[in-house]
Amino acid sequence: MYSTSLNGRALLSGLTLTLLALSSVIAVPTSTTYALRVRNQCADTKNMRAFQQVNFVISPLSDSIPVLPGGETTFNVPVIDIGVFVSAHGEYSNQFQVQTRAEFGYAEWPGVSGIAYNLSLMTGALEGLKIQPTRSDCGVKSCPDVNNCPADQGWTNPNQDAIGSPADTGCYNGSTDFVVTFCP
Numbered sequence: 001m002y003s004t005s006l007n008g009r010a011l012l013s014g015l016t017l018t019l020l021a022l023s024s025v026i027a028v029p030t031s032t033t034y035a036l037r038v039r040n041q042c043a044d045t046k047n048m049r050a051f052q053q054v055n056f057v058i059s060p061l062s063d064s065i066p067v068l069p070g071g072e073t074t075f076n077v078p079v080i081d082i083g084v085f086v087s088a089h090g091e092y093s094n095q096f097q098v099q100t101r102a103e104f105g106y107a108e109w110p111g112v113s114g115i116a117y118n119l120s121l122m123t124g125a126l127e128g129l130k131i132q133p134t135r136s137d138c139g140v141k142s143c144p145d146v147n148n149c150p151a152d153q154g155w156t157n158p159n160q161d162a163i164g165s166p167a168d169t170g171c172y173n174g175s176t177d178f179v180v181t182f183c184p
Contacts, residue, residue, distance in 0.1 A: 034115060035177040036075045036104070038086055040067040042127055042183035049090025050075040053083040064090030079115070079175045080106040088127055088182045098124035100146065102131050102180045107170050114172035119154030121146045129154065130184035138171035144184050 040046045045068050050061040061084065065073045077084050082105040089099045100121055107116040119129045119141050128144040143149035149156050152166040160167060 031079065031175060033076045033078055034175045036077060036086055036102070037072060037177065037179045038067070038075065038102075039072040039179065039181040040069055040088070040183070041181055042088070043069055045069065046088035046127075046182055047090035048073050048086065048088060050077070050084065050086050051095055052081060053085065053095075058095045060090075077104065082106055085120070086180055098122050100125040100127040100129050100182065102129060102178075104178070107172075109170075109172065112172035113174075114170055115175055115178075116168060116170040117141070117178065118167045118169060119143050119149075121149050121154045121156050123157060127182045128184055130179075130181040132179045132181070133171050133176045134178065135171060135176040137173075138176055139169050141167070141169060142184060 036050070038048050040048070045066050047064045048067050049064040052059050052061050061077075062075055067073050075086065084104045085101045086104075087095065087099055087101055092099065100119075102117070103120055104115055104117045107114060117131055117133075119131060121129060121143050125146045128142075128146055130140065130142040130144070132140045132142075141153050143154040146156075151160055151163060155167045
């Protein structure tokens with residue numbers, strides 16, 4: 001098993017700064033990082049890699065790590081980073097191309113903070129995906145079949161924002177670790 005610590009800078013969005021100014025009570029995250037334990041349940045080796053996307057710029061936050069079928073790796077992510085995603089295709093030279101992605105980012109609402117997360121399985125993605133928070137009070141997202149993913153489980157096309165973005169989920173009142181499984 002590999003362990004990789006992400007050294008990306010902590011970023012706050014304008015929305016976060018606005019919410020900080022509007023709220024006098026914010027739940028403080030319980031640690032400075034959270035772990036993304038990434039499992040490969042696919043039939044072939046996957047090159048797992050963590051990235052951060054901010055303002056249409058994608059930066060690698062880790063090396064590409066080959067993970068054998070049945071294997072796993074862990075990425076430690078700063079809690080207040082936004083735009084973090086894990087790909088099973090770290091070898092792609094263009095990370096904007098369609099692929100299965102587990103997406104994470106720091107989020108705040110008045111009085112609470114935590115990690116927002118979703119599955120991205122846009123048309124053309126190959127692997128199913130599951131995100132399971134280690135805290136039992138936070139919801140699991142799962143789309144084992146990329147061709148039959150309910151709108152409340154994963155993003156399969158950008159038009160889902162017209163129905164209220166039901167695939168987006170947040171785990172508030174502090175941070176949590178996650179188990180991310182490709183080909184669940």
